[in-house]
Amino acid sequence: MRATMIYGPGDIRVEDREYPTVRLPGDAVVKVTATCVCGSDLWPYRGVKAVSGPSAIGHEFVGIVESIGADVTELAAGDFVIAPFVDSCGKCPQCLNGVTVACEHIAGWGDTDEHGLFVDGGQGQAVRVPQAEATLVKVPGITEPGDALTASLLTLSDVMATGHHAAVSANVGPGRSVVVVGDGAVGLCGVLAARRLGATRIIAMSRHADRAALAVTFGATDIVAERGDRGVAKVRELLGGVLADSVLECVGTRESMEQALHSTRPGGSLGFVGVPTGGAEIPLRHLFDSNIHVAGGMASARTYIPELLRDVLDGTINPGLVFDSVMPLEDAAEAYRAMDQRRAIKVMLRP
Amino acid sequence: MRATMIYGPGDIRVEDREYPTVRLPGDAVVKVTATCVCGSDLWPYRGVKAVSGPSAIGHEFVGIVESIGADVTELAAGDFVIAPFVDSCGKCPQCLNGVTVACEHIAGWGDTDEHGLFVDGGQGQAVRVPQAEATLVKVPGITEPGDALTASLLTLSDVMATGHHAAVSANVGPGRSVVVVGDGAVGLCGVLAARRLGATRIIAMSRHADRAALAVTFGATDIVAERGDRGVAKVRELLGGVLADSVLECVGTRESMEQALHSTRPGGSLGFVGVPTGGAEIPLRHLFDSNIHVAGGMASARTYIPELLRDVLDGTINPGLVFDSVMPLEDAAEAYRAMDQRRAIKVMLRP
Structure with a gap:
């Protein structure tokens, strides 16, 4: 698959990477239909935050479940899902308190999970999602949202939740x-x-x-x-x-x-x-x-998504308007430049 | 009247002072029936906070209204009242927001009001209370509370509200x-x-x-x-x-x-x-x-007193138990020593 990597300050590349597979019983593999560049992605891009070698990047995405592990019962292939900007277990005291960003089994996109297994970055064609049932939020009754709805759903990953x-x-x-x-x-x-x-x-x-x-x-x-x-x-x-x-x-x-x-x-x-x-x-x-x-601090997006999702689906809020630019995933480097130079408020990438 | 003055670190004296009178139309003069020493009174006593010459001290008291100014209609001589630990107007935006400690016309006990007139300290026999209607809380139906009730009412001035x-x-x-x-x-x-x-x-x-x-x-x-x-x-x-x-x-x-x-x-x-x-x-x-x-931060005691007062009066809470010592006002110096040396949790002074 194609996925976005950061090699160092100002150096964003879209490369061929191994297509993710289910590796743990709680995993799901999600085919990404839309992702985007976050203001916080600009810190390593600008050299404010160190980059240690080529790293997968991106933590906001929506897409379609392609495959699931044996323990996943509440998600199925074909479900349209929103990924919060961190992966959480849903069962530890912090998650039960609604503070999923302090999850005791937290994993970050483009990083490794608690078993040391690689978790794909969000700016690519597909992502292995650990603890998938607790992490992903299914959008009921929708399999192929149009562009405007996709944009609003994508904001729930991070910026609208934040x-x-x-x-x-x-x-x-x-x-x-x-x-x-x-x-x-x-x-x-x-x-x-x-x-x-x-x-x-x-x-x-x-x-x-x-x-x-x-x-x-x-x-x-x-x-x-x-x-x-x-x-x-x-x-x-x-x-x-x-x-x-x-x-x-x-x-x-x-x-x-x-x-x-x-x-x-x-x-x-x-x-x-x-x-x-x-x-x-x-x-x-x-x-x-x-x-x-x-x-x-960091928003526990997973906790907020259900209530915000209702308002997106019934048209009460339309946060997707923050996207003033849409590019193909292959143009990720240009997307970073446009945001860095403030030519764009927020750029959506379409794999 | 007799009132407590601080001359410097460790130097507390009870002295003869001029008996207060109504000086502004919004004033009331309150005869103090009980007052006490606060942990924060120990800062100047310990030299942590500077003392600039002899100053009236004490900011917690309850007592009986003796006289009122021409503009005071909701208080009358004989009313038993609780004084919050700052004097506030009740009308400015901060007071209307319930943040009486940020009152735009705030006055402190033992200091001067916004007209430059002296306001007595609480550790004395009587106090001129500016903005009396907004500041004082009348205790309904009570004129001579017993010792236990007096103690609990007195905590509403500061420590229980805090x-x-x-x-x-x-x-x-x-x-x-x-x-x-x-x-x-x-x-x-x-x-x-x-x-x-x-x-x-x-x-x-x-x-x-x-x-x-x-x-x-x-x-x-x-x-x-x-x-x-x-x-x-x-x-x-x-x-x-x-x-x-x-x-x-x-x-x-x-x-x-x-x-x-x-x-x-x-x-x-x-x-x-x-x-x-x-x-x-x-x-x-x-x-x-x-x-x-x-x-x-500082508690807006004036805002909290009404709800706490209800619970004191019906016996739900008995915060007066924090007083483990009662002394005559004349022994104020000993009261400070006892609190400074942690021989007492909190000392009540009876004028």
């Missing part, structure tokens, strides 16, 4: 005022998640016309282009002299975290899903003095 | 497992608050037999004396191999914060009310990786 996690972590609910810091695919999904959860006032901080327009489509009531103290002043002005009840931090830099922190009202909530980089910290004394709630 | 804030911040609820770090009056009230909110398993970390016994009275199901990694291992063992859903940090040191952080399960919640000292911090990357929720 935007939702930011909103949940920031205690978004009916009537709450919300600021979203970051206008990438996750930030835009955060806007959509905030609207879905009942926020009435949603301020998206964006300086890109196309992203701001999509933020408005997703439910943003206001766009703020200013940053730093001027950004905070603008938020305060828009909200009638107070800061926001809930702030979603969807970038992870020191600047974005400070922007988020200083946009949150006393006693408000900050949900952060941008991986902290560049010295991003929150002084504990500041939290104490401001009574601000902080929560976030 | 223990409750720790529990609320740690998302304590029915069925949750809870660890409480700190066995001072606040930690003990945290145990009581956790039980009141429905926690089924409550582990109190205590190495003092008398405090551990009171923790059990308040609802602790287990006592852990170990600290550090051994304390974490003990928590994990008691909870069947997992860490706690909710952890209450009621000390504020680097060690106690680390103990709390490492006792919280992935996706769990840490509520902290100990003022961060000694380099206590929470690395943002740790929060990201563990998906732990963090919230806390």
Whole structure:
């Protein structure tokens, strides 16, 4: 099969790889029908995160079950499935608490499982999925979704689940005022998640016309282009002299975290899903003095997918609009370039 | 009148001071019937916090309204009232959000109000209370509570409200497992608050037999004396191999914060009310990786008092048991010594 490999910074290649097979009784092999490039895939691409030799890459995909192991009873060949961005067991205390990203038997795509067996990356034609029944979410009644539905289902792998996690972590609910810091695919999904959860006032901080327009489509009531103290002043002005009840931090830099922190009202909530980089910290004394709630981290997509899936299937939300570009899998290198250069918000790859 | 002053580290004096009078239309003058020494009063006493000349001290008191200003209509002379540990307006956006400790017109006891007028400390015979209607909570139908009820009402000024804030911040609820770090009056009230909110398993970390016994009275199901990694291992063992859903940090040191952080399960919640000292911090990357929720700070006692008061009045909770010593106001210096030397959990002073 053809699959995407990263050899080092800036070096993405689509190569011939061995077609995966069922190796454990809990496995399924999924034929990938759509995958995509994540903002976090750009860290090794940009050399921010080290690459140790050629590695399979990609952690977001949807597709069709081709074969299953002997222990798999709730999935069958032909099922259309969504893969969350990590593989989890569904049975350990962390999974039972809904925190599948802390699964005691976790496996990552493009890495090895707990038995030391290779797990394919998501940016390829097929993937061996360990712990398949617990990991994959079947889309009921659908075998060949059209392009628009495929796009929305694919976002549940990661970006829509992550935007939702930011909103949940920031205690978004009916009537709450919300600021979203970051206008990438996750930030835009955060806007959509905030609207879905009942926020009435949603301020998206964006300086890109196309992203701001999509933020408005997703439910943003206001766009703020200013940053730093001027950004905070603008938020305060828009909200009638107070800061926001809930702030979603969807970038992870020191600047974005400070922007988020200083946009949150006393006693408000900050949900952060941008991986902290560049010295991003929150002084504990500041939290104490401001009574601000902080929560976030990696989204347990597997836990969130069922409720989000319902809303995708009935048309309540259409997060697939974050894909502004679709390319064949063979053009993966160009897909990375387009995202790296911010020519695209998010690129879908079709094997 | 007689009132307690702090002159410097270790130097507490009870002196003659001018009896307070109504100076603003929103004022009330309260005759103090019971007050007490707070753990945070020990910071200036120990020289951890600077003292700039002789200052009135004390921020927890209950008593009887003696006189009111022209604008006060919902309080009358003779009312028995509880004073939260800060004075707040009840009308600004922060107060309307329930975060009275961030009130835009906040005043502290023993300090000055926003008009520059002196506000008496709580450890004296009487106090001028600005913004009295918004600040004070009337205890309905009671004018002369007995000793036990007085003690419980007095805890609502601060320690019980603060223990409750720790529990609320740690998302304590029915069925949750809870660890409480700190066995001072606040930690003990945290145990009581956790039980009141429905926690089924409550582990109190205590190495003092008398405090551990009171923790059990308040609802602790287990006592852990170990600290550090051994304390974490003990928590994990008691909870069947997992860490706690909710952890209450009621000390504020680097060690106690680390103990709390490492006792919280992935996706769990840490509520902290100990003022961060000694380099206590929470690395943002740790929060990201563990998906732990963090919230806390000063309790908005004014917001919490009404619901806690109901439970005190109907006997559901008896937080007044944290007072293991009662002294006349004249013995304030001895009260500070007893608390400083940990001979007492909490000392009530009777003017």
